[in-house]
Amino acid sequence: MDVIQIDSRRQVAEEQGVELGDLLVSYLRQLDVEYVFGVPGGAIEPLYNALARSERSGGPRAIIARHETGAAFMADGYAHHTGKLGVCCATTGPGATNLITGVASAYDNHTPMLVITAQTALSTFGRGALQESSCTGINTVGLFEHCTRYNTLVSHAEQFEHKLAAAVMTAFQAPAGPVHLSVPLDVMSSFSSTTEPSFDLSKLLNKPHYVDNEALDALYEELVTARNPILLIGDEASESVGSLLSLAVKLGAQIITTPHGKGLVSPYHPLFKGVIGFAGHESARKALLDPEVDLVIAVGSSLSEFASSGWDQSMLMNNRLVHVESAETNLTRSPMARLHVRGHLESIFENIVERLEHEPRLTICSVDDLVDGKKSSQPAEKGKHFEVMEPEKCKSDATPIKPQRLMAELPKLFPPCTRYMADSGASLAWSIHYLHPFDRRMAGKRDAHDGLYRTCLEFASMGWAIGSAVGAALARPGSPVVCIAGDGSMLMSGQELTVAVQEGLPVVFVVLNDSAYGMVRHGQKLTGAEPVGTELPFVDFSTVANAMGADGYVIQSPEDLLSLDINKICSQGKPTLLDVRIDPEEVPPIGMRTDALKSYGQSEQDCD
Template sequence: MLGNGDLILRYLEHLGVEYVFGVPGGSIEPFYDALARSERRGGIRAITARHETGAAFMAEGYARETGKIGVCCSTAGPGATNLLTGVASAYADGIPMLVITAQTALDRFGQGSFQDTSCTGIHTVEMFAKCTRYNTLISHPAQLETKLLQAVSHAMGNQPGPAHLGIPLDVMRHRIPDNEIDATLNAFTNHEVAPSDHSTKSALNELESARKVTLVLGEGASEASELLVRLAEARDWLMVTTPRGKGLIDSFHPLYRGVFGFAGHESASDALREDSADLVVAIGTALDEVSTSGWDPTTILSERLIHISNNPVDLSRSTMARLVVLGSPKLLFESISNALGVDSVSQSNRSVFYNDRLPANTRFDDPEKCFDRSGPIKGQTLMTYMSRICPQNTRVLMDAGNSFLWGIHYWNIHRPMNMHPGANHFHIGLGFAAMGWAIGTSVGMASANPDHPVVCFTGDGSYLMAGQELTTALQENLNILMVVLNDSSLGMVSHGQKLSGGEQLATRLPRVDFSMIARALGVESYRIETMEQFADLDIKGILSRPGPCLLDVIVDGDQVPPLGSRIKVLTSSIQTHE
């Protein structure tokens, strides 16, 4: 006889899941018993985070790297509430995740059980209601199988995101015969929707007659990205990406003009204005603050917009557009390419020339500082240098704060010729922008694919929040390079206060030697104060061997990151309410 935890794991195995990320505890123990049985037979294995928020971030990293559903779990009470920030982050970025939290036994609901999170206690199912695509309490063992499949179907649908199952102790412990676990039922996970014939013809008519077109690739354009590049080359269309779409186009492609939106490039804004684009075609983007440069009406948000997405929620924001198309961008542009006589199968035919300088067609805020090795290490220099020396298969994550500002603007993408068209090696958690997001997510990503190096850029403030997850990477012997931007400050907040005219308050941090902390944990580490010291490091060697390494990089806190669009939104809100 096995338990319901075994049933859950057998279904997840059918989906190709390899790990469950979590922290054990009393009420979730039957599920960990099932994980122990699974590991003994070579099945799904538990990876233990140091905090449940980190477990949720790890599940997100696993999902980002594999395209499978990420799975995290927690015990009742604070275990469940600790998961919330990580689950909300996955919800904001549309990451498919199965979230399993424990409840006390059903017959103890309302009796003041230890860590009671039932509907009569601290009601965690209600807490998850607004940051999940599916959310339910399993109130009877007979519900488990059906609700599990419904959860997976919602998580991996056209509006992907986390699905939550609250499972009481006695329901998880419920015994079932081994022969009942045959996984004959299947979750509905194939959601590719073909655009209507009318929408396809309308889009073709618009694009055929337009003289100047600029494509905007968001994260939802990933599967169509290679096709879109070929189409742009054939028609001489310009291309930009949103911050979340960064990485889908090689930074050195001659038709690429950079990132538009949060921490973006002026050259991308120019490519979207009326004198450069008769039509702006936005693909797979939510048209939120960060992807529209604070809802700028002179660029994306105009009557020149054609908006294409698999996600109907994205399209609900494009009320000003001349055309919206619901459906798979890949299917739509395959039809359009064929109609325009563009080969939708062959490789890109426009050569990409790399050099030791910056991409020629992208306008950077401070290009001269990208190669300035004098004095303290500058964020501009660090990102330019690291993006040039890291192997092309490196997965790169930028944490909330100055890290993702510097990374969005100054990290240059090199896409190898054999890279899968839908793959993206550049990652930011920009939807919810949780500090410490990149730390846990890098652990999940490295777990999913230990053969490729992972580089995580984080700030000292974020590392003080979540740096303990590095010990999970140590325990799992994962190839992660943790780069801590150390300026003894909550840097993004501090610069934001200065630029918006706010009070200078509560942003100073103590001087911490993170390399010493890492060594105390048993992790290889280095403290870097100059670019000369950086150049002496064998970064490629570090990234070629298993196990984590930490770089404590003392950065120039006086350098102002590209915060312009964010400050514009903050100050306009202040002016509106005065």
């Protein structure tokens, strides 16, 4: 663009306002959003022009993904680890459709995300324009309808601010989730009637904290009269986890987490009995089956299949359950619960903890009491207080390396503040069961976005962790980020490694390399299915990483792993890939899933 064009543009802007792309970026700056993740294209060019101008002035800037799905995964990771709005964008047609898997994952993850897609110019609708995706073409607004919480076409510049405000407010409502604005090329490049945002979105998002006082009183009575309570913590309890841990300590209540929630609780907590559900721990199952347990408080969990051991009625889904949620939709999963409590989770449990300080019916204990064994069923020992399967394999020196040993060693090698993202597949099962971040926080105030382990378990998209790790690294500069993925995931989405290279992010990609879709292969064996479609060609991912500009290492034995210079890896300004040649014969802890598949298949046969 030459000087005459720039001067002309400035004159128009002064007279008519700013382009909608610039106005959108001003709103993102208002929300303290730093990055917009996406892939550029002709129809979305006005937004990228605005982002280029914004970057020059120190405002939000573009992070260029290699695939639009990866962009959505990155926005998911950024949003989760900052509490801010995740933003991703794509051009019209295939750019928009490529976003859908990542947006659907954010929908199931309850991640607040603004999705901006382009359309061809309004005047071309219905005429077969290149990549037309209007209601007369490949209707992308229609395609996003069932994986967003707000979804609309902006057909006129005058609609833009109101629809943007409605979308962003909806993204943060409970349950949070992605919202979608589809903006035609000519609308995004048109001028607004104002040069500044008309609304203060940060104030609009500052909502009062509602609590059902009657239900809160009932919850308090349940807690103080329970003989042997259990707290079940899901990932949506992150805002209240400090108060929940304080509550557990005061009551001497056992703690269990869902697979999603495991990163919120120290595995060294004397009350922690492990993870329930998919790839969970026998100690957690035993705790829930204990007939002496008379109360189970589930907090921040949708109680989905993997979080409830397949909706097991003997363990969890019965009238011992009290379900505490901020999202009404989560409560629809537990109609059998004897009490539902709705409201802001941190407000609820801060109130409970404060009231317990003055409760004459209880002997309140401390962490020191628990360690000394004064309020627990048995004296606490140093280390973990839950059971894993085949613990001897966590110490095995065998080559190829056992995945159990790999997972046990990672938290010992990396700093305590390391965040782990686990991708779908066998790596998910191995990490849920055997990877335990070195977190020794027992109680007290916590950062709501400080969980050390995260996965995408509901929609379970392969490749999610690869993009999410990039977003997390941008969200938390200085904190190590480890992405655990299988070779199948890397072949599907591994190109996003180059985003970490380009941005200078020291993300560590740990690839479980067994030349197979491992979870599927073992699942077929366990269910008696035909062994088909699981073999992958051998790939030297360390060489691939080197070719992409990252450092690559081959790990075949525990000795190879322990010889790594982790301090150097975490401090250098580029990513590292560990190509871990795991023992392919080790069966991941996926029994809950395979048992369910067998039972569903048997049920279908019974109906024939």
